[in-house]
Every structure is written in C-alpha cells, then in structure tokens.
Amino acid sequence: MAVSKVSDCAQRMLDRLEQLGRDPKAILSRLKSLEIETPSWGYADTGTRFGKFHQAAAARSIQEKLDDAGQVHKLTGICPSVAVHVLWDFPHGADAKVTEHARKAGVRIGAMNPNVFQSQCYKYGSFGNRDPEVRRKAVKHCLDSVKLGKDLGSEYLSLWFADGTNYPGQDDIRARKKRFADALKEVHKAMPSNMIMLVEYKPFEPAFYHTDIADWGMACLLARAAGPQARVLVDTGHHYLAQNIEQIVAWLIDENMLGGFHFNDRRYADDDLTMGSIDPYQVFRIFHEIIAAEEERGQTLKIAYMVDQSHNLKPKIEAMIQTVTTAHELFAKALLVDRKKLRSAQAKDDLVEAEETLRAGFFTDTRPLIGYVREQMGIEADALAAHRASGYEARVAKERTEKYGVPTEASFA
C-alpha cells in the first residue's frame, strides 16, 4: 500500500470520526502513547516438548536479543522496553555494558523475570516446595532479581511459578498456599517503593494435577497477601477454555488489582501463538474494557502490556512485529468504539444496538490508521514490509551462523 493511500484512507476515517463528535487528536495521541514490551526470550529459539526447530537468525546472547528488540521498536515505534530473564540474560548480575548496549539498540530494560523452575532443585516446586532450603534458594533468586531491577531501573518484578503437583495426594494444597504467601511477602518487603510485583496465574502445565496459582482468584488473593505493591498478571493464554477473559480484566480493574498482561493466543492450551492469531475479537473486547475504564476515570491505567509468545515456526522478529501490529490495530479498533452511543443503547436495554455499536469498532479497518500513526511517528506504515526490505534477518542470520555454527541434527532434542 503506498504511503499516500494510507494517509488518504486514514484521513477519511479521522474526518468521519470528527463529524461523529469524536476527538481524532485524542485517538491519535492514545495510539502513539501505547507501549508494548517485548521479551528478550522471544528472540531466541524455543520449541515444544517434542523438539526445537532452529533458526539461523535466532538470538543467543542478551546483546543479540536487545538488537532484535531494537529492530522491532524501530519499526513499530511502541516497543521501547525489553523484559529480561534474570537467569539467562544476567547470569552475573547487573552489567553496565548491557545497559549501554540496550541504549545503543534504542531500547531500555523492562520487567525482571526470575527463573525458579529450571534448576533440578525445583523438581517439587520453588515457593511451594516443602524443603525450606529450596524455598530459601528460590526466594534468594527473587531478592537478587529485585536488586537487579533496582540497579537497572526496572519497575516490574514479574513472577511466574511452575509450582504444583502431578498427582492427587502428592502434596498438601493448603500447606503450599501458606508457603507461597510467606515467600511472596518476604520478596515484597524487599521491593523499592516504585516497584510493582506481578503475580501470574496458569491453570496447568508443567504441573498437571494442580498448579499452585491456577487462576485469577488465587493470584488476586496471593497478591493481596503479598503486599500493597502486588498486582495480578493476566497471560491471555492461561485460561480455561470458554473463560471470559475480558470479564476477569474488568473485575481486576475494579478491584485495582490489574498489573499487566502477557500477550499471546491459543486454540486449546497454552499454545503461545502470536497475539490475535486465533481469536482477535476477544483481544478487542479486552482492550475495550480497559479503554472504557480509562475514559470513565479520565486517566490512563498503569498496565504493563508485555508480549510472551513462543514462535517456534515463525521467524522471531516477524512474529514479534505481527503481534505488536495486531495489538496496535486491535487497540485502535477498541478506541474507535463510540462508547457514548454504547452507553445510551445499554441504558435502553437495546442489545442489538449496543452490540452493533461495539462491533462497529471491531469491523472498522484500522490498518490504515496505524499506518498513519506510524508515518506521523516518522516510521514506515507497514512494519513487516519494512523489516523484510531492511535485510536485517539475512544479515544477523549470517553473522550468528558464523559465530555459532550451523545447528546439527545432533544438537537437536
């Protein structure tokens, strides 16, 4: 699509919005202020339990991950920060060179993600483990992560636990709950006053019979037990089938407990597909709940929008650009909803009018609008095309292959 086409199309849309009594400037401004954090581990090879398919351009080092994140930010304009994985990215603690590398790559360090699931000692859990030494080790890693976050200027400590049990009877559910509350309190106490603890929930995997923090209710109660700076993290793929995620989001907003998101999509389980690839209307409805609350309160909600997906087949950077662009476009659709008209239809219990008003946002094509916003931000309208045209992937594939060699079958599995 030629640039002029984008502008024309978007301009017509903005004109029409103005005629309808909307404020196009406010819409453009909100679209520019949206920020989505990409994860360092999203640029590396990932797989399923059946294996990993290697990509020549996959990043290995934190520097390479930051470079790739920088490329995504350069092209999308709304991804200035990078979530980091403490164990993999900062095995030796804070490192000024990394911060400097990030700065050069055009990004900053975002949420701290401790890892308390990978070591063999966590076989029976971390914070929920009955062995006080293992709990101590897990808490220590989180305290180290708090410190690292302080040193790196990060605002978020993002906690996901693989804890749970595989078989009925394996452990005492209530005892584990108590251990979790105690450990979270201890970590919360160490946080600086500007840091937010995000508590993530997940219904299953890798624990198959019971997961210690299985749903938003458990995350909410534990976050409240942890302390006033703890909030709930909603991973869009971590729900039971048919669960209404936007209702959970609305409740968390109302309870002042919504801390952030991990964006991805799924058909069956925690499939970690790119966002909106299976059910874009659901994502739109989530954004609608958020924007409705923001409009009511007259202020932007402090929510950490983060990507967490596992694109084992798609090229990493392309998949990230797709997710960020889709999120931007769906956010725009939700912004376009005429909520005044919606409230008026709701006030008459006019279901059809209310639904049509909501859907009018979703069915509006916001691709030109996002292109226009990007052009206004001085970047290309079509980020994916720009990325493909840049030759970035081929270049780093070559560099990284030279550096690490070609993966052999033997290195597989």
Next chain:
Amino acid sequence: MAVSKVSDCAQRMLDRLEQLGRDPKAILSRLKSLEIETPSWGYADTGTRFGKFHQAAAARSIQEKLDDAGQVHKLTGICPSVAVHVLWDFPHGADAKVTEHARKAGVRIGAMNPNVFQSQCYKYGSFGNRDPEVRRKAVKHCLDSVKLGKDLGSEYLSLWFADGTNYPGQDDIRARKKRFADALKEVHKAMPSNMIMLVEYKPFEPAFYHTDIADWGMACLLARAAGPQARVLVDTGHHYLAQNIEQIVAWLIDENMLGGFHFNDRRYADDDLTMGSIDPYQVFRIFHEIIAAEEERGQTLKIAYMVDQSHNLKPKIEAMIQTVTTAHELFAKALLVDRKKLRSAQAKDDLVEAEETLRAGFFTDTRPLIGYVREQMGIEADALAAHRASGYEARVAKERTEKYGVPTEASFA
C-alpha cells in the same frame, strides 16, 4: 446382600483398621453425623430446554415434596433437612401447617432459596439489572426470604443468580459488579446473626456471554463485600472443564470462606446428573480435602452439604437415594484414607507412595461399611432396595395421578 454379610464384611474392615492404628469408632461416628440436605425441587418434574418428561410420582405441592424428602431421610438416615424454594414452596410466606407437615414427615426446613430469575421482569437481570426498580424487587424478595428463614428457623440463605449478559456490549460489567455488591450488602444487613449467606457461582447458562458471578474468585470477593456472614457455595457442576475443584475447596477452607455445596455431576456443562455418576474419584478428593482440614483443626467444619440435581429421566426419589448413598460411600472412602501415612509419604516426596495411600481409600469398597452404619442407625443396609420394596413410589404415583390427572402430550413443552 444379606444383612449378616454386610456386618461380616464391615466388621472385617473395622478390625483391620484397628490393627492399622486407626480409630473405627471415630470413623463410624463421623459417618453417622454427616448430614446432606435434599432440595424440595428435586422431587418435582424437571426437564431440559427441549422438554420435560413427566413422572406420575413427581411431587407438585410442598407437602408432597416434604413427604418424599421424608422417605429419603427415613431410608438413608442422613437427610434430616430440606432446602426450600421460597417462590414455589412458600408463595404466601411462612406457614405453620407446612412446618408441622415437615415435622410429621420426619424432616425440617433447611436453606432458603429465593428466586430472582423466573419473573419476566428479570429479563436483563436481578441484582445486576440497571433498572433500580427491578433491583428493588429482587432485593425485597431476598429480604422476604431472610424473614421467612427467621420464621422457619433456617440457618442458610442460599443465593444463586442467573444474571449476566448474552452478547458483548450488552451491559457494563463493572457497573453490574457494583450493583451486586450493594444489593448483597443490603440483604446481609437484614440477616440475623446466626444466618449464613451462601453466594453461588456458575460459569455460564442461562447467561451465555458473561455471568455476573462466574467463578469462585468472583463469589469470594462479593461474599467478602457483602459482610462477615457470607460464604461461597460450591456447586460441583459449575466449573470450567478440567478445573480442579478440590483445590478451590481447599483454598476456600483456608480462606474461611467455604459455606456449602450443591452436589451433582456432569460430563460437559451443568448437566445436573446424580452425584458421582460421571467422576466419583473427584468427589472423593473433595471430601479428602475437607476431612484433612477437619482432622488438622480437630473439629468438624461447618459446611452445608446440599443436593441440587435435575433427574429428568430417573425416578426422583431413587435418584436422590442414589446421590445420598454415593456421597455417603465416597465420604467413607475419604475418611478411610490413612492421612498419617500420607503425610509421611509427602514428607519424603514419595509421589507413588503418597498417591497409593490416597487411592487405597478410594479403592476400598465402602458399601458394606455404609450398610453397617445404617443398620446401627436402625435402618436397612440397602436404601434403594428398601425403597423399592416399600411400594412408596407406586402408592404416591397412584395418589398423585388421581389428584392431578395423567399429563397429556398437550401439557408438554
């Protein structure tokens, strides 16, 4: 099975338990003290949206329902109370004759169940309705139910709401949440100090897009908002597929928020089948969580065990006896679990030993034990056989057909 067989078999089991260091008397005593409330509406014809199949013996009046409940209690020994449906059973308020009829039937009035879903005015909800007049009407019915409960000596106000929306955009989720909190508070304020409010949750149906109280987390937050005498009601059929119900039960116990149960079973949705008919092991695990907490605390937890099922094909009383007997047998299996051995296996992270210890309870045949308990209570070991032998169903079928006539096809649908 001849009586002597039951005694022999149960005696062998009790002897073996004693050898294993268990206390058979305590087990027998707990089995005798279990109480399961049956619902008045469980004796009437019910159906699906596709129609209702009539049974000649189905009860219509509250008196007939109490008679049938009396028959179930007489045969099972553990169903002394009957949950009532305020609108259907007490359309004219407290009625001394009904109380007297219950007494004669050998039962007492149990939980009060208001109905705020049936009237045409509740098309868009009751406590969640945007129309203050409808909310007022719904609250008033609940206040009337509180008063009725006081008059009848009932301890429980059991609240289920059909409220929700069918389509995205139909109403404001957060506004409805607030209306719910307000209305619940008002009703709670009117309750006498010995009354408990039970707040039930349900993920879907009859509201298909969003249900105002969709899961245990929502019920828990609303119950806490309502006041100190509010608790959560767990209907075993009201969960997402694959949800671990016993974990929810364990969390609610730990949070001191478990108020009671509605027992039934299901394969897919809220199928309202007889309890344990699809997944008896799950029911056993729920009981295990409860009994484990009771043993730890050294006291019986105050939990309202109630049946709520819709047996549109099975004869009503037989289906009720089946559910009560199954619950009794599964409760016995859970009581038999050697929790000392279990804790010891857990302490070694011996998954296999822990699981086998739990399963040893489940795989023990407790039918003779329940038969023995019944004989000790002066009733027949096999309640279903005794019911069939009693001729009760044929008798009431005849009486009720004479009274109400034979249902015609025309009265269907």
Next chain:
Amino acid sequence: MAVSKVSDCAQRMLDRLEQLGRDPKAILSRLKSLEIETPSWGYADTGTRFGKFHQAAAARSIQEKLDDAGQVHKLTGICPSVAVHVLWDFPHGADAKVTEHARKAGVRIGAMNPNVFQSQCYKYGSFGNRDPEVRRKAVKHCLDSVKLGKDLGSEYLSLWFADGTNYPGQDDIRARKKRFADALKEVHKAMPSNMIMLVEYKPFEPAFYHTDIADWGMACLLARAAGPQARVLVDTGHHYLAQNIEQIVAWLIDENMLGGFHFNDRRYADDDLTMGSIDPYQVFRIFHEIIAAEEERGQTLKIAYMVDQSHNLKPKIEAMIQTVTTAHELFAKALLVDRKKLRSAQAKDDLVEAEETLRAGFFTDTRPLIGYVREQMGIEADALAAHRASGYEARVAKERTEKYGVPTEASFA
C-alpha cells in the same frame, strides 16, 4: 451511513481489487447468489431451561413466521427460503394455503425438520430407542416428513436427534448405533431422488452421558450407511471446545459429505447465540475453506446454509437480520482473500505472509460492500436500520398482542 458513502467506499474497494488482478464482477455475483435459509422456529419465543421471556412481536402461527421470514428476506435479499418444523408448522400435513401464504410473503418452504424428541414416548430415544414401536413411530414421522417435503417441493430432510443416554450403563451404545443405521436406511429409501438427507451431530444436550450422533465422524459414518443422498449437517455450535471446525468442514468437502450448516455462535456449550457474535474469525475461516474448494473446482458447492439460533433476549427479526448480515459480511471477507497470493506464500512455507494474506481478507471492512450489493439488488444498504424504520415490529407486536393477549407471569415457566 448515507447511500452515497456506501457506494463510494465500495467502489474504491472494487477498484483496488481490479488493480490487484481480481475480478470484482465475480465477487459481486457470488455475493448476490449466496442464500441463507432462516428457520420458522427462529421467529417464535424460545428460552432456556430456566424460563422463557416473552416478546409481544413473537410469531406463533406458521403464517406469522412466514411473514417475519418475508420481512427478513425483503431487507437482506438473500433469505428466500424458510426451514420448517414439521410438527409445529404442519401438524395436519401439506397445506396449500400455507404455500400460498409463503408465496405472498415472498419466500418459499425450505428444509423439512421432523421432530422426534418432544413427545413423551421419546423419553428413552427415537431411532435409538430399544422399543420397536417407538422407533416405528419416529420413522413414520420422518417418512411423513419426506412425503410433506415432496408435496411442498423441499429438497432437504434435516435430521436432528436428541437421542442418547444420561448415565453410564443406561443402554447399549452399539445396539443403538445399529438401530440408527437401520432407521436411517429406511427413511433414505423413501426419499425422492432430488432430496438430500442431512444428518446433524451434537456432542451433548439433552443427553448428558452419551449422545448417539455425537460428532462429525459418527454423522459421516451413519450418513454413508443411510445411502448416497445423505450428507452431514454442521451446526457451528455443536462442537467440543477448541475443536477446529473449519478443518472438519474441509474434510467433509473432500469426502463429498458436506450437506449444510446450522449457523449460530457460542462461548461454552450450545448457546445458540447469533452467528459470529462470539468468534467471527472462525466463521470467516469456515467460509474460506468453502470458497477455496469452490475456486479449485470451478463451481459452487451445493451446501444448505441455514440459521438455527435461539435469541431469547434479542428481538427475533433483528437477531435474524444481524446473523444474515454478519454471515454476508464474513462471506465477503472470505471472498476477498487473495488465494493466489496465499498459495504462493504457502508454496514457500512463508507462514507469516500466508497468514497475513488470509487476515487481509478478514480485516477488510466489508460492510460498505454488502451495502453496495444490497443497493444493486434494489434494497437498502443497512437492513437493520431499514427494519427499524419500517415499523414492522411495532405493528406485528400490536396485532399479535390483540390476537393472543399479553403473556402473564402465570403463563410463564
């Protein structure tokens, strides 16, 4: 949206398509030739097992239903036929007056839908019932329906069975399967050579433990056993959660066994919501599979597109217009997919390009295009607005209230 706006917008889209090497005329032609059948029962009051909310404008008689269907066809242009429910609509067999009424209302009679679930005799099933007399009765009703279809010129015999069991052990699954095959064969034998038998499947409800025709595999095997004119009917709401419906559609097309659809949407179970109200992207993907096969084969597939939804809260006609319009718009989105480009991306295993090509169709706003198509068909662009402007609903509400009276609370339940 003003008419001129619609034309402008659509014209720009068509011009762009032409530039891209597409054939706008073929697209317009296919959009005009799409036919969606609405069901007579979709104009009557329906409810859930918890009750029915009455609408003053709801149709009761077959004449009223045909009038309403006529209104929908008049406004959407693509609903020329009406599925009828043999038992409710033709209790006395073929009726020339009804055919004439349909003609005047601007519609024709479509698929014959026998009812073998409502009578008390079907408590334990119809074709699957162990009682040969009940099976005989059910077969006879289907044979009568075949005859009625012949008399009315209907091409489709649309079979849905509520048959199944509620409890393990209730009946013999294989014996029921055999009874089904035999009965279907008998009915098939009676069909004229231009009639198609549609066999519908459903995973649960109203049978809760096992449903005799539970999934597409069972429907396919039974249809093949029935005879060469039997096909599978896909009701979009009759699937397990997370099931990939478009894959089933693709397989049925490939096996030459796809007969038709019942359109509706759902979040959890068989919620019977208006089509695309929960997951429009899924509907789009279903249409994509169909259109891709049509393009490959160079011919339109013979598929009966039918609506089957239960809008207990939405006004009937509005709900129907919404579904038909949504289907039309989503069909248009699927038509717009550049399948040449798609195949080329697939040929390179370029996942991102392939997915973006598919999504480009979905994210294109086809509302103006459908408006344009309608204008070309001589009807208003916005069917819903035209319906509201027509005063039709108020008029029939008044007429029907005068005729039938105001529903009282007493007539409820």
Next chain:
Amino acid sequence: MAVSKVSDCAQRMLDRLEQLGRDPKAILSRLKSLEIETPSWGYADTGTRFGKFHQAAAARSIQEKLDDAGQVHKLTGICPSVAVHVLWDFPHGADAKVTEHARKAGVRIGAMNPNVFQSQCYKYGSFGNRDPEVRRKAVKHCLDSVKLGKDLGSEYLSLWFADGTNYPGQDDIRARKKRFADALKEVHKAMPSNMIMLVEYKPFEPAFYHTDIADWGMACLLARAAGPQARVLVDTGHHYLAQNIEQIVAWLIDENMLGGFHFNDRRYADDDLTMGSIDPYQVFRIFHEIIAAEEERGQTLKIAYMVDQSHNLKPKIEAMIQTVTTAHELFAKALLVDRKKLRSAQAKDDLVEAEETLRAGFFTDTRPLIGYVREQMGIEADALAAHRASGYEARVAKERTEKYGVPTEASFA
C-alpha cells in the same frame, strides 16, 4: 497385606461370584491372558517444554530399557512385550544382539514406532509436508520400520504424526489430507500380511492451529484409505475435554476399526500421567465396552493394549508398575460387571438398576483378586512392594550413574 489375606479375600469374592451364577474360572483366565505392552521410551528421562528432571535410574540404551521392561513383566506377569522407537532404539536397523538381550530380559519386541517428527526437516510436517523430498524421507523411514518389524517379528506398525499447522492459512488442509492418504497407502502396501498399521489421532500439540489427524473420525477415514490392515489407535489422553471416549471405542469396535490403545491419563491436555490417576471410572467404562463386545462375540478382540505415558516426576519403573496394576484392577472391575443383569435392567429401561449394576463392578475392590491372580502366576501379590523390596532401582541407579556420570545443571534444558 499378607499373602493369605489376599487369597482369603479373593476366594470369598470368587465364591460369591459362583453363587451369583458367574464363572470364576473364566474370569481368572481372562485376567491372566490380558497383555499390556510397555514402551521402551517410558524407561528413559522425559520432561516438559520447561525442562527435564533427571533420574539416576533412568535408562539410556535399548538394553537398559529392555532390562527395566523385564523387571516390570517379572513383577506384573502381563507385560511380555516392549514397544520400540525405531529411531532411538534401532538407529542401525535390526540387531540380533538386541533381540537376544530382550529374550534374556524375559520380554519380546512389540510395536514398531517410527519417528517422523524429530528431524529438522519435519518442521512443516512429514506425510503432510508439501515438499515431496521430505515426504519421501518420512515414507522411507516408515518402510524401513516395516522391514525392521518383519525382521524382529513385530505385528504392529504404530504411527503417530506431529503434522499440522500453527496458524490459519499456513497450509492447505485438504491438500495435506491427500498427501497423508497417499503416503499411508504406500506404507500399507509394504506391510506383510500379518502386520497391522495403527493410525493414532491427537487434537493438538505440537501443532496448535490444526493437526492433520485430529480425531478418531479422521484416523478412521485415513486408515480405511490406507488399506485393510489399518486400524485406529486410541490414546486415552488425546481427546477433547468432555469427550466420551468409551463411545468412540464402542463405535470403532462396531466398525471393526479398533486397533489398540495408548494408556495414560490427563486432567487438561495431553498430560501423559499414569493411567487412571485422574479418572479411573472412565477407564473402567472403556474396558466394559470391550468386554461386553467380547462376550457377545464369544471371542477375545485383537487389541494392542500399550502404555504411553511421560512420568517426569515419578520413578520410571514404579510408574509403569502402577499403570499396569491399575489397568489390571480396572479390567477386573469391568470383568466383574454382571452384564446379564445389566441387559435385563436395560430391557426394562430401568436406568437406576442398570447404572447400579455397572457401578457394582467398579466399586468392587479388585486389588485382592489381582493379587490372587499374580500368586497363581507364581509372582508376588503386590508388585510395587516387591519392586521396592528387590533393590532393583538402587542397583541400576548406581550402575547407570557410574556409566554415564551424574547429570549436571549444565546438561539440563
């Protein structure tokens, strides 16, 4: 439990069965003739996508796996064969030494399991891959597996495909279906006349959007397309939530298309837990369908009962013994069902009597009976206790640690 106790208890049960007109000898005989195949890969370390927890006693070589399988057979008496994984166990083709090792370990080689998912070339599929060279490679590996099976005297070629797509549009569903049919036909053609091809289905993972063989219907159609010696393989963990597996089994039996099972259990997805650990009643109902068909036909059905589980936390051999013992006990429960009484209750549409008759089997404690059967086979009643007493695990843990070293954290992930 002392041996005499087992005999006493079992003897009482057998006496009672005889009194009830049953044939205890036939029951014992069927329990002794049951054979369950264990998989070589079930003795090795496995994990989830989040990592693998190492066990010192885990087997690495095919010899060690056969030794472990031999231990399981020695203790359970019903596991004489071992499914092998062609790629991992026979990287160099048939090996007389391995066959000899198996013989010494007391087992024989069972089903051949090709691997067409692990190599990097299978990124976009194997039989479904658009690249003819990849398909050729996959077919060749399967042809090699057929040859290996011939050489080793194996009767089964067991095919599982990871094939599918992760995103809508990624590939052409119908084209992939055709490629599958062609490749399966080619492999079928190469099979000796006594070999059976098993076609496995799975609804998701590792393909997340669509899996080429997603359900039993697809497996059945493809098996029929492949040729007369192809059958469907039912993995108990490969179903949608709430799907009635025993109905599928009954249909496959009736269609003469049931080839075998992969036993495991799950709560949410393909959790690969030990069999019956989550829902033992379901397994019982599956066995009931099989035994009912066997009794009707007067002959044992040819079904390959195989274990396929991933016990990443439980010790491998213990987990295998648990599964085999549970299967044996549940099979016994199903054998005990009084099907004559069941049919008689069904014939009266007596749901309650029918269900109670089925459940009487399930709720009977068959642990003593299996102990008795084992004693009659000359092995210990309690296989798990015998294994623990044998010191086998400690011994091989020591040997294997000496051979392979202690796994380090570094070797993790």
